[in-house]
Each structure stands twice: as C-alpha cells, then as structure tokens.
Amino acid sequence: MEFFLEVLTGGLLAGLMYSLVAIGFVLIYKASGVFNFAQGSMVLFSALTFVSLLERGVPFWVSFAVTLLTMIALAWAIERVVLRPLVNRPPITLFMATLGLSYIIEGVAQAMWGAQVHGLELGISDAPLEIGGMLLSQFDLFSAATAGILVLFLSLLFNKTRIGISLRAVADDQLAALAVGIKLQRIWMIVWAVAGFVGLVAGLLWGARLGVQFSLSLVVLKALPVLIIGGFTSIGGAIVGGLIIGASEKLAEVYLGPIIGGGIENWFPYVLALLFLLVRPAGIFGERAIERV
Amino acid sequence: MANDTLPHWLIHHASIQPKRVALRHKHLGIWHEQSWKSLRSEIGQLVDILDKLGFGRGDTLVLLTHPRREALLLSLAAQWLGGIAAPLDPSLEDDHVALLLRYLNPVFVFAEGQRQVDQTLANSRQDVNVIYAEDRGLSAYPQTALQHYAELLRITPAASRAPVAEAGQSAFALYRVNGERNVQVEHFHHDELLEEGRHLVFAERLSQHEEALAARVFAASGHLRYLLSPWLTAGFTLNFPENIATRDADRRELGPTLVAGTRETYQRLESLVRERLPVPNSLTGRLVTYALRADGDVFQRFLGYWLVKRPLRDVIGFSRIRVPLLIGPALPVDSLQFFKTLGIHIRTWDKVANWRTLSTTTSRQLPSVHDTDVEADNITKAS
Amino acid sequence: MGATPLLELQRISLSFKGVKAITDISFTVEQGEICALIGPNGAGKSSLLNVINGVYQPDQGLIGFNGQRYQKMQSHQAAVQGIARTFQNIALFKGMSVLDNVLTGRNLKVKSSWIEQAFHIGRALADEIKQRQKAEEIIDFLRINQWRNSIVGTLPYGLQKRVELARALASEPRLLLLDEPMAGMNREEKSEMSAFILDTQREFGTTVVLIEHDIGVVMGLSDHVVVLDYGKKVGDGTPDEVRKSPEVIAAYLGTTH
Ligand SMILES: Nc1ncnc2c1ncn2[C@@H]1O[C@H](COP(=O)(O)OP(=O)(O)OP(=O)(O)O)[C@@H](O)[C@H]1O
Ligand SMILES: [Mg+2]
Numbered sequence: 001m002e003f004f005l006e007v008l009t010g011g012l013l014a015g016l017m018y019s020l021v022a023i024g025f026v027l028i029y030k031a032s033g034v035f036n037f038a039q040g041s042m043v044l045f046s047a048l049t050f051v052s053l054l055e056r057g058v059p060f061w062v063s064f065a066v067t068l069l070t071m072i073a074l075a076w077a078i079e080r081v082v083l084r085p086l087v088n089r090p091p092i093t094l095f096m097a098t099l100g101l102s103y104i105i106e107g108v109a110q111a112m113w114g115a116q117v118h119g120l121e122l123g124i125s126d127a128p129l130e131i132g133g134m135l136l137s138q139f140d141l142f143s144a145a146t147a148g149i150l151v152l153f154l155s156l157l158f159n160k161t162r163i164g165i166s167l168r169a170v171a172d173d174q175l176a177a178l179a180v181g182i183k184l185q186r187i188w189m190i191v192w193a194v195a196g197f198v199g200l201v202a203g204l205l206w207g208a209r210l211g212v213q214f215s216l217s218l219v220v221l222k223a224l225p226v227l228i229i230g231g232f233t234s235i236g237g238a239i240v241g242g243l244i245i246g247a248s249e250k251l252a253e254v255y256l257g258p259i260i261g262g263g264i265e266n267w268f269p270y271v272l273a274l275l276f277l278l279v280r281p282a283g284i285f286g287e288r289a290i291e292r293v
Numbered sequence: 294m295a296n297d298t299l300p301h302w303l304i305h306h307a308s309i310q311p312k313r314v315a316l317r318h319k320h321l322g323i324w325h326e327q328s329w330k331s332l333r334s335e336i337g338q339l340v341d342i343l344d345k346l347g348f349g350r351g352d353t354l355v356l357l358t359h360p361r362r363e364a365l366l367l368s369l370a371a372q373w374l375g376g377i378a379a380p381l382d383p384s385l386e387d388d389h390v391a392l393l394l395r396y397l398n399p400v401f402v403f404a405e406g407q408r409q410v411d412q413t414l415a416n417s418r419q420d421v422n423v424i425y426a427e428d429r430g431l432s433a434y435p436q437t438a439l440q441h442y443a444e445l446l447r448i449t450p451a452a453s454r455a456p457v458a459e460a461g462q463s464a465f466a467l468y469r470v471n472g473e474r475n476v477q478v479e480h481f482h483h484d485e486l487l488e489e490g491r492h493l494v495f496a497e498r499l500s501q502h503e504e505a506l507a508a509r510v511f512a513a514s515g516h517l518r519y520l521l522s523p524w525l526t527a528g529f530t531l532n533f534p535e536n537i538a539t540r541d542a543d544r545r546e547l548g549p550t551l552v553a554g555t556r557e558t559y560q561r562l563e564s565l566v567r568e569r570l571p572v573p574n575s576l577t578g579r580l581v582t583y584a585l586r587a588d589g590d591v592f593q594r595f596l597g598y599w600l601v602k603r604p605l606r607d608v609i610g611f612s613r614i615r616v617p618l619l620i621g622p623a624l625p626v627d628s629l630q631f632f633k634t635l636g637i638h639i640r641t642w643d644k645v646a647n648w649r650t651l652s653t654t655t656s657r658q659l660p661s662v663h664d665t666d667v668e669a670d671n672i673t674k675a676s
Numbered sequence: 677m678g679a680t681p682l683l684e685l686q687r688i689s690l691s692f693k694g695v696k697a698i699t700d701i702s703f704t705v706e707q708g709e710i711c712a713l714i715g716p717n718g719a720g721k722s723s724l725l726n727v728i729n730g731v732y733q734p735d736q737g738l739i740g741f742n743g744q745r746y747q748k749m750q751s752h753q754a755a756v757q758g759i760a761r762t763f764q765n766i767a768l769f770k771g772m773s774v775l776d777n778v779l780t781g782r783n784l785k786v787k788s789s790w791i792e793q794a795f796h797i798g799r800a801l802a803d804e805i806k807q808r809q810k811a812e813e814i815i816d817f818l819r820i821n822q823w824r825n826s827i828v829g830t831l832p833y834g835l836q837k838r839v840e841l842a843r844a845l846a847s848e849p850r851l852l853l854l855d856e857p858m859a860g861m862n863r864e865e866k867s868e869m870s871a872f873i874l875d876t877q878r879e880f881g882t883t884v885v886l887i888e889h890d891i892g893v894v895m896g897l898s899d900h901v902v903v904l905d906y907g908k909k910v911g912d913g914t915p916d917e918v919r920k921s922p923e924v925i926a927a928y929l930g931t932t933h
Binding site for chain 1: 729731751752755756760761763767768769770771772776779780781783784786790793794795796843844847
Binding site: 321322323429430432433535536538539542 | 808809812813816819875878879
C-alpha cells in the first residue's frame with residue numbers, strides 16, 4: 001500500500017510537468033482557435049536562450065528577465081508578422097503557419113546558440129525526500145509547486161481581469177469583440193507573451209531534467225495526450241489531464257510492466273488518450289466540437 | 294382592542310424588533326433589505342405626503358400595480374390616515390381596468406409605470422393625484438399631478454404622528470368586474486384581517502423567522518389574509534421579487550420558508566420540476582422512481598432525499614420550505630401527491646369570498662362619487 | 677437639434693475586389709434622430725454600417741462624426757468615439773451569460789488596471805460595482821432580468837437580438853447602428869423591439885441608424901429614411917417624402933419582398 005502511494009504521488013508530480021507544457025497550448029487555442037505547433041519550439045528556444053546566457057556568466061535572474069523579454073518580443077513579432085496578415089483565415093491556415101513558425105524558431109535558436117547539448121543546473125538537488133513515509137523527488141516537488149503558482153497566476157489573470165473577459169470574447173466572436181472596442185491584436189500579443197512565459201518555465205524545468213537540447217521540443221508529444229484528455233480549452237483540464245497521464249503511466253510501468261514488458265511509459269499515455277477520444281472526444285473539461293484542426 | 298389595526302402592528306414591530314429585516318426586495322440584480330424601524334419611518338414620510346395631498350379618513354387609494362414594496366408601503370400609509378387601500382389586479386384586461394377606474398373615479402392613485410399611468414389618466418377625473426414608481430417614458434408627461442415616488446420621499450422629511458385607523462374600519466377593498474359587467478367589492482376590516490392572520494400564525498406555528506415571498510400579495514383576498522396579515526402579526530420578513538417574470542429565479546435564490554401560492558403557482562412549479570425528471574423508462578428514470586419510493590428502507594430514503602428530492606426542491610426554490618400554503622381553488626389530487634413525494638405537504642387555506650355587487654354598469658352613466666357614501670356604514674362597521 | 681449633424685457621410689465608395697458595393701453615397705444624420713436605411717437585398721446597407729464603424733475601410737470618401745473627419749475608421753476608434761452596433765447575423769459571445777455579455781459592452785469604461793483587478797485592490801472594487809450597476813440598468817431597461825444568468829447560446833433568437841442591443845447600449849453610445857434588429861421576429865416581438873428602440877432614443881437621447889426591411893415598422897419608427905439600391909442612394913427624406921418619391925417606388929417599394 002505504501003509503495004502504491006509512493007508510485008502514485010511520484011506519478012502525479014511528474015504529471016504536473018506535462019500539464020505545464022499543455023497549458024501553453026491551451027492558452028493559444030483559447031485565444032485564436034489554433035493548435036500552436038510552435039509551442040515546443042518556444043519551450044526549446046526559451047530554455048536555450050536562458051542556458052546560453054547563464055553559460056556566458058550572466059547572473060540567474062538577469063538571464064531570466066532577458067529571456068522573458070525575448071519571449072515577449074517574439075510574441076510581438078509573431079502577432080505582427082504571422083497573425084495580423086492571417087486574420088479571418090480558416091484555422092487550418094493558421095495551423096500551417098505555426099508549423100512553419102516552429103521551423104523558423106528552431107532555426108533561429110540554432111543559428112544563435114549552436115546545436116550542442118547544454119546541462120542546466122537550477123540548484124535543486126534531485127535527492128529523494130522522505131515525506132510521510134514516502135520517498136519523493138525534491139525536484140518533482142519543486143516543479144509541482146512552480147506549476148501550482150503558475151496556475152494561480154494564470155487563473156487570476158484570466159478570471160479576474162478585463163484581459164480574461166476580453167480573451168473569452170475574442171475566442172467566442174471576433175467581430176463582436178471588435179465592436180465593443182476590444183483590441184484583437186493586443187489580446188493576441190498578450191496571450192502569446194503569456195504562452196511564451198509558460199514555455200519559459202516549462203523549458204527551465206524540463207531542461208534541467210533532460211538537458212537543454214533540440215529534442216526538448218519533443219516534450220510537445222507528451223502534452224498531446226494530456227490535451228486530449230483534459231480538453232483543449234481548459235487550464236484546469238490541462239492540470240487534471242497531466243495528473244491522470246502522470247499517475248497512470250507510472251502505475252502502469254510498475255504494475256503492468258512486469259507482465260507486458262518494460263517501456264510502457266512511452267506508449268501508455270497514447271492508448272489512454274485514444275480511449276478517451278472514443279468515449280469523450282472533447283476531453284473532460286473541453287467544450288464540444290473541436291472542429292478547428 | 295381598539296388598536297388592532299395594521300399600522301398599529303407595524304409600529305409594534307418597529308419598537309420591539311427595530312433592527313430585524315421587515316422587507317427585502319430585489320432591484321437591479323441586488324437584494325436590498327429594510328428594517329422594521331426604517332420601514333416605519335418611510336411610511337411616516339408617506340403619511341405626510343398623502344396628508345398634504347388631502348388624503349383623509351374614509352378616502353380610497355387605488356393601487357394599479359404588480360406587487361411591489363412601494364404599493365405595500367403606500368397602502369399602510371393610507372390606512373394610517375384612516376383610509377382604504379384598493380389594489381386592482383394588474384392582470385385584469387384593459388377594458389375591466391377602465392371600467393373599475395371609471396366606477397371608482399379615484400382622487401388618489403398609485404400607478405406602477407407608464408402603462409398604468411396612461412390607464413389612470415384616460416379613465417379618471419382631472420384632479421386625480423397620481424404617484425408612480427417607474428419613471429421610464431414619463432419624463433415628457435406634462436401633468437403636475439404626476440409625482441414620482443422616489444422624488445416625493447426625497448423632499449419630505451418624516452414627521453411623527455399616531456395612526457387614526459380603527460379596528461373596525463375597512464383596510465382593503467378589492468374590486469372586480471363580474472360576467473355581467475357589474476362591479477363587485479369585498480371589504481377587509483383591520484380586526485378581521487388580523488384575526489385571520491393570527492389564526493394562521495398559530496395553526497402553522499409561524500414565527501418572526503419566516504422568509505415569505507410576496508409574488509402576488511395584492512392579487513387576491515387570500516394573499517391579504519394569509520400573507521400580509523401574518524407578516525404584520527408574526528413580524529417575519531416579506532420578500533419582493535425583482536419583477537413578476539423573475540419570481541421563480543428569485544424564489545430559488547431566496548429559498549423562502551413560507552409560500553402562499555395559488556393553484557396556478559403550484560401547477561407552474563410542478564411543470565418546472567417535471568421538466569427536470571428523466572424519461573420514466575430510462576435507467577435514470579427508474580433510479581429516480583426507486584429513490585422516491587415512499588415505503589423504502591432507510592438507505593433508500595437517504596438516497597432519495599439527497600440525490601433526488603433536495604435537488605428537485607432546489608429547482609423551484611423549495612429547499613427550505615416549511616409552510617407551503619395553497620390559497621383559493623384546490624389542486625388536483627395528482628399534483629398534491631406529486632408534491633408529497635418531494636416531501637412538500639401543501640396545506641389549503643381558503644375562505645369563501647364575500648363579494649357584494651355594487652352596480653350594474655348598464656344603468657350607470659357617470660362614475661359616481663357617491664360610492665363612499667353608499668358604503669359609509671360598511672366602512673366603519675361597529676366592532 | 678444641434679447645428680452640426682452627428683454623422684456626415686461624404687461621397688463614400690466601397691468595392692470588394694472590383695465589385696462595387698457602395699457608390700458615392702452622401703447623407704447626414706442629425707443628433708438624436710432615428711434614421712432608417714432601406715433597400716433591396718444586396719443594396720449595400722450592411723456594408724455602409726460596416727464602413728461607419730470601421731469594419732470596412734472605404735475606397736473613397738470621408739466619414740464625419742461628432743465634428744471630426746475620418747478617412748477611415750478603426751473599429752476600436754469607432755467604439756471609443758461612442759459608436760455601438762448590432763449585427764445582421766447575431767454576433768454575441770454565445771458561451772457567456774447575458775450579464776457577462778452586457779458587461780463586455782462596458783469594456784471601454786473600465787478604469788482600473790489588470791493588476792488591480794487580479795488582486796482586487798485599488799480602483800478595482802469601485803469599478804466592478806459601477807460597471808455591474810450600469811449593466812443591470814440596461815438589463816432592466818430591456819426587460820431581460822429573468823435571463824440575466826442564462827447562457828446566451830441557449831436563448832431563443834428574439835431574445836438574443838435583445839441581448840445584443842443590451843450589450844450595445846451598455847457602452848452608452850452616441851450613435852447606435854442596428855443591422856436588421858427585427859429580422860425573423862413575429863409581429864409582437866417586432867413591436868416590442870420598436871418600443872425599445874424608441875425608448876432608447878427618448879430616454880438616452882441616442883442617435884440611431886437602423887436597417888429594416890419591414891416598411892410598416894420603418895415608417896412608424898424613423899424620423900428620416902435613406903433608400904439605397906445597387907449601392908447608390910435613390911432616396912433621402914422624411915418617411916412621407918420617401919413614400920411619395922417616384923424613384924423610390926420604382927427602385928424599392930414597388931418591388932415585392
Ligand atoms: N465581405 C464581402 N466580400 C465580398 N463582397 C461583399 C462582402 N460584403 C458584402 N459584399 C457584397 O456587397 C454587396 C452589398 O452587400 P450588403 O451586405 O451590404 O447588402 P445589404 O444591403 O446589407 O443586403 P441584405 O439586405 O441582404 O442584408 C453585395 O453584392 C454583397 O455580395
Ligand atoms: Mg445586410
């Protein structure tokens with residue numbers, strides 16, 4: 001029983017790491033109705049920028065601030081160059097645009113910072129900590145706490161402020177949003193900047209775990225089942241989806257692994273997501289009808 | 294008891310429980326509360342206003358409005374001065390309203406809004422005094438006799454004077470037009486009305502803690518007897534919905550403990566609940582039937598209560614209901630049984646109406662001022 | 677009536693990929709009047725409203741509003757100037773409640789910053805109360821109290837039209853543009869909506885430009901009628917003048933609808 005709890009808790013904590021990536025997708029999906037393929041590149045780009053600054057002797061918080069500013073500048077550029085000219089185009093066009101965008105961002109990252117693997121040390125030891133008889137990874141606890149704070153910040157921003165209502169309005173009906181004086185471009189820019197910020201946090205945590213390298217952009221693949229389960233339009237859904245994936249893949253690994261063979265972790269989430277697609281296509285918290293891509 | 298009148302009871306509550314909530318009403322989406330003390334002082338202001346307009350003993354104040362607090366307060370003020378409040382049912386046809394107004398030929402009218410003001414002006418004497426509650430559309434009306442309730446209150450400070458109402462006087466007069474287009478009246482004297490209210494208070498053990506919803510306070514005699522009078526005898530809280538259309542939503546927000554409804558009220562509520570029920574033969578339908586079985590064991594009853602009855606009672610705002618009263622014509626047995634399965638035991642309170650025919654309109658040419666004379670002995674019935 | 681008209685269109689032309697939708701249209705709308713735009717389908721009525729509130733930019737011409745001249749309006753700019761509108765195909769936030777929809781109409785009146793709003797400090801509280809109060813006044817004005825918390829997408833068509841009007845009114849506009857506010861309504865609903873539009877003009881002094889196909893409604897409601905046909909103006913005057921004008925009869929009133 002104790003062992004079970006330990007595996008479960010470990011899985012839940014790891015799941016929050018997936019949620020972190022998934023939230024970035026949710027934000028942009030909500031604002032512009034498009035699956036942002038470039039989210040993975042943004043995670044990579046931010047982590048790479050941060051680690052490269054760090055390696056050049058720039059202090060931690062300065063690097064963080066500079067990276068954040070870079071992500072905001074990136075959001076601004078994306079809004080200008082990609083979103084504005086494509087306004088009122090079908091979502092598939094936008095999706096293609098984000099596909100192209102992901103190559104550009106990765107290309108720029110490579111040109112700027114090179115292609116080698118960087119280690120990232122955030123100063124948190126990965127030594128296990130004993131809590132209530134369970135051995136839990138300190139790093140996992142830290143990232144879970146970070147995810148918690150981030151979600152709190154996002155829910156304040158999107159539920160309590162005018163930006164939040166405007167975002168929902170823009171997502172619902174652009175013409176009407178314009179008519180009540182909402183600046184579409186400004187909302188897009190804000191959302192992409194926030195998605196960039198979320199990408200930065202995810203990039204740092206994942207980078208510290210896997211090393212900062214180009215395969216980091218593939219954490220996107222982990223976010224996909226989370227999104228399918230949690231729904232594309234709900235931050236809460238992204239959290240719950242992450243928890244479900246995290247917990248079930250760890251439990252499957254430990255309890256089913258010996259029977260079916262190892263490596264379950266890698267494919268189990270997709271099977272789960274597939275099952276969900278059959279039962280509840282919109283995810284647990286998603287709105288119905290994801291006709292957009 | 295000489296002081297057994299509605300205004301005296303109001304004063305009584307204002308002195309023994311000044312801070313308790315007497316009225317609550319919803320305006321622009323927000324519930325506003327008024328204590329007994331503040332109610333008394335607002336009525337004091339109204340008494341002054343009516344007095345200045347020349348309203349006095351034996352005069353009639355006609356109220357042409359949906360239930361709203363201003364109408365209740367003005368009624369009490371009129372009675373304070375020894376007058377009679379005559380609320381007309383707002384759901385009457387235009388034609389009948391016109392007939393009644395012409396018959397009553399009132400000097401003092403409270404009209405809810407533009408529509409009612411129009412009706413009043415079209416069917417009244419030149420020197421009619423009209424107080425209205427909703428100013429929408431009325432800004433361009435030239436009549437100086439039109440007064441906005443809120444404006445009146447703003448300029449008149451409260452003066453303190455004792456009520457001149459007497460127990461044996463008529464407090465309310467309900468008028469209607471019958472099938473032969475005759476005007477009929479029913480009078481409600483202070484002491485009788487209060488007596489009937491007390492009867493209900495004892496029988497149903499009403500206390501000052503009740504929360505009652507006044508969706509139709511002035512519509513029918515039953516509401517005067519079994520809602521208004523108990524309110525003043527027991528001293529509980531009377532709640533006014535935002536308007537007639539929002540009453541179901543407001544009831545749900547409020548969760549009243551006392552409801553005085555007519556057959557139509559309960560039938561509407563029943564259909565609201567039935568809409569929520571699943572199809573009888575579906576899985577959930579059978580589960581509901583199972584959970585609602587009256588002869589079930591403890592577990593079944595527990596399930597039934599928390600999973601079915603409570604949520605359904607919430608739908609119609611009956612989560613806290615203690616005294617559901619049916620006033621007027623009886624409900625079909627089916628409906629009574631239906632409410633019973635939800636744990637709502639409806640009690641019927643009714644009294645045979647005592648309408649007196651006053652005139653045949655065919656024989657009348659002009660509205661008469663004599664009505665009050667004709668009725669004089671009736672108004673101050675010896676007690 | 678003020679000396680300067682509130683809205684003055686000067687020789688507006690608009691085309692879509694070479695197809696002319698509006699050709700050289702000029703007319704003025706006085707402060708506080710109700711002006712109806714009529715004309716057959718495809719005459720360019722909606723396009724003209726879209727030009728006025730900046731959804732489309734005209735190829736030529738000037739838009740005079742409240743003493744200022746604009747070569748083109750931006751949507752945001754129009755909203756700031758006090759132009760609000762409803763759409764031919766209802767454009768509401770379908771997933772939000774009626775109250776939230778009306779509150780979005782208050783968007784430009786919000787004074788507090790997003791940081792104050794997020795942490796509920798500073799001006800945020802007073803702001804929230806004020807916006808809610810104003811929104812509730814409009815909800816009461818249009819008698820949609822009982823649907824305050826309903827999700828807009830679940831309401832019947834006629835009510836959605838009313839909610840859309842409520843959202844437009846919530847911004848306290850000087851000019852209200854209504855694109856077929858009574859389309860698809862039955863007679864009773866139409867007369868109710870007409871009464872609301874008249875009340876709006878009387879109570880708030882709002883100037884209204886509306887598009888409507890029902891001639892009976894137009895004649896009863898408006899002070900001023902402008903008739904369009906194939907993108908051109910073919911009539912402009914009081915309802916009576918327009919009714920008698922031979923061009924108008926030929927172009928529009930004569931045709932069956
Ligand atoms: N976005 C657009 N792209 C291309 N053509 C357009 C566009 N909007 C309008 N048009 C064309 O412009 C002309 C005028 O259209 P508009 O919608 O203004 O007419 P209308 O008078 O509002 O008609 P209706 O009574 O049918 O609403 C039509 O020929 C229409 O096809
Ligand atoms: Mg049109």
